[in-house]
Amino acid sequence: MANTDTLRKSSKGGRPSNGTLEQRLEQLLEDATQVFLQHGYGSASIDMIAREAHVAKRTIYQHFGDKDELFGAVVRRLSHNIFAAFPQAEETSQSVEHVLSTIARGVLALVLSPEAMGLQRIVIGEADRFPKLAQQFYTNGPNRGITALADYLANQQQLGTVQLEDPTNAATYFVSMIMGEFYLQALLGVIELPSAEQIDQHANSITHLFLHGYGSQLHSVTKRR
Incomplete structure (x- = not known):
């Protein structure tokens, strides 16, 4: 698993870095969801999502893979409560x-x-x-x-x-x-x-x-x- 330091938020306009790794990954997926909804899949990019979530791009790649897999994780998160x-x-x-x-x-x-x-x-x-x-x-x-x-x-x-x-x-x-x-x-x-x-x-x-x-x-x- 990636070093949790990579999930620290930017000190400029970012959210606090407190909370568990799981909570911060959950927030990252929430931010990714909003980027996809606002810009569509084709126009959204890992760079854009990383900026919105205030994380390093490598954090996204380490935990979720490429944009296809990140979108899959967004859908999986959304459907989780059904189970x-x-x-x-x-x-x-x-x-x-x-x-x-x-x-x-x-x-x-x-x-x-x-x-x-x-x-x-x-x-x-x-x-x-x-x-x-x-x-x-x-x-x-x-x-x-x-x-x-x-x-x-x-x-x-x-x-x-x-x-x-x-x-x-x-x-x-x-x-x-x-x-x-x-x-x-x-x-x-x-x-x-x-x-x-x-x-x-x-x-x-x-x-x-x-x-x-x-x-x-x-x-x-x-x-x-």
Whole structure:
């Protein structure tokens, strides 16, 4: 790991250098996020991000790699909170329906947030010129969520609470249902960003449709805590 001295802020207009290395790296990613949102991916540079974050360029390279990998780290940071909704492998106290509706709300709250919408629009607008950008976004965002959900469903299948032919396909279908027209209209600006209440209603509706659609393949079992 890089020497933490490289993360000291500039004495001219910089933020204090106190805090743990993890906290300072978190702040660096926040600064990088704002640079990408303000300038786009193509116009943003490591030099620009280093100046905004008041760190040495080598700090960015040592901890995050090049600009493609830094963008991936930005997306990964943004999507991290979703995974708090996924119970541990041994967790069996919550019904599948409860867990899925919680995950649906988490996914929607993330992808419909102003930061996430801005980054997604950057990816759509610049993916042709920067193919690695799209790959970093998908790997660290959507695919990460689908994989975690598939792992949860596979674990539930082993516990006997669900019956599925393919947990990965089931996870993919569920995420697609969560996003759907609701997300597309918001991304295009056709509708205003939905309220927390609207997100909650949509998450519950999609979870119900998903469970009902799988019928005999997937059933929810509620267990006492």
